[in-house]
Amino acid sequence: MIPELSIVIPCFNEEENVRAICAAVTAEAARQVRSHEILLIDNKSTDATREHMRALCAEDPRIRAIFNNRNYGQMRSPTYGIYQAEGAAVIGMCADFQDPPAMIGEFVRQWRAGAQIVLGQRRSERASPVLGAVRRLGYALLRKFGDTPVIPGATGFGLFDREVVDTLAAWNEPEPFFRGMLVESGFRLAIVPVDRPERAAGTSKNGLGSLASFALSGLAGSARSLLRLPILLALLAAGIALLTLVAGLVTGPNLALLGLALGFGMFAVVLLFLGLIGDQVRMLAERSRNVPLVIEAERINFPPERRRPAARTLIRRP
Template sequence: MSRPELSIVIPCFNEAENVRAICDAVTAEARKIAFSHEIVLIDNCSTDGTRAIIRALCAEDANIRAIFNNRNYGQMRSPTYGIYQASGDAVIGMGADFQDPPAMIGPFVRQWREGAQIVLGQRRSERAPFPLGWVRRVGYALLSRFGDYPVIPGATGFGLFDRKVVDALARWHEPEPFFRGMLVESGFRLAVLPFDRPARAAGESKNGFRSLLAFAISALAGSARSLLRMPLLVSILAGLMTLALMFGAVIALAAGGPTMPLAWLAVGTGAFTLVMLSLGLIAEQVRLLAERSRNVPLVIEEERINFPPGAPQAAGPAGKPPAPR
């Protein structure tokens, strides 16, 4: 089986407005820089017609391959699985909505050819409404402070990864892989390329407050184990609640109302929050350990299109190494 020099992996979920345009743009950039390429579209059970467009793209271009998941596996497992299925000497992971600009493909490949094994795009600025932007900032701050390894601010996982990097990370068998953190933790030679993040081309972002919060919790539990020994996050949250209640007590005092009940409530609520959030982080760790012991795959495929006959499926069961290439 001939291996392409470059693979571009694009996860999709309800991207009917963008998927054809992103494939056209990526194909144009790949042809400029790579000797050969493939595009791997991994669809996370879209419901808006994305799959029909992907089928048409695969019929038009044999270099476009597709994986259809049998359900939505979230924004950590599905994109990572797609990267593990790519066969190129270098693999680029990027979004379908043009917020990861295809024009960065050329600079990524040039950095890789100069010796970098990981090339990460770093956003110079963040465009996100409150509370999404707040969740992202707090998440990065906490990972930077408590993470087991350095976190690169503004690096979302958009970048290029050498074949050795992809194969090594596939053997880690992470049930909910925080891929951008795993890249840094791996210790491979890393380069960072800043870029200006454009606005989303069309459609709406699928990363709402709840999904980003769940992502942040999983990332913290999986890559910030020191939080179990240093529950400063919980202390800060409890302190903010206590300050709010104490502020209410001051207002009550100024208005001539009772103050002690609010003060005692502040103390009790702060202690309760501290205990519950500490237990929540421990429970998240236990959940990840349980997932590892279950030996579950990152995703279950419903169908794949345009992959060469006999192409191995890497990173299937989480507890088994990828098949040799």
């Protein structure tokens, strides 16, 4: 029987949280919907997460698990899990309690009232000054150059109607910037404010490098207007550098050095945008190869007929 609600929880080294989050989600879902499933997708954990997942699946047939054969990053694995869910509505949330299970009821109420996408918007972010600056820069770039509006504080924690999930799964995105795709799809959207609690246990996997990579992938995948900017920036940089260099040669060596420095600085900016274009070219190549979002090593508690072709499933047989 198709469940009314699927809750998808991506995991990576969450041995301290996975059992507790399943218990909390099960209790909340039982109060809100007629039937539900929990889909855990593990991104090649190196701790005891998979052992806990196996035990949970053995204890409760409503808990299902997918084990990736390697780590596919924080864009591909969570999205793939959402595409593999079967519920009339699908909720995506983190395993560490930073996405509070208590919000499930409000998400379901908004969905039953007609919203096809319900996104939780964090009222505040707890992060170091450096990580906070990276987040703000990423949001600013997406607001400025993105093809569709970005919702600050909406990290992907939310509920998605079956029609939304099936539509996005058919888009064939090799590195899906899911929160951007949701807005781009144009389905009826509701925003729900969320107070973000502290992480329950363990450490966050989203360091400076992963956040920067996520922001760049989001830009490359959802800011097609950037394709035209490098030419304009290159012309502007060349003109400014030339004028400053000429002025420096006439009036003194300091301005000449300034002109060279400015030229090199603008050249670095151009290289950044060329890198984004290169990433877009890479995504085009990935689309032509039809690479799956993840390759599964194993799945547990799925009926034999549960296979969603739109999600480009590929299972490696042992």
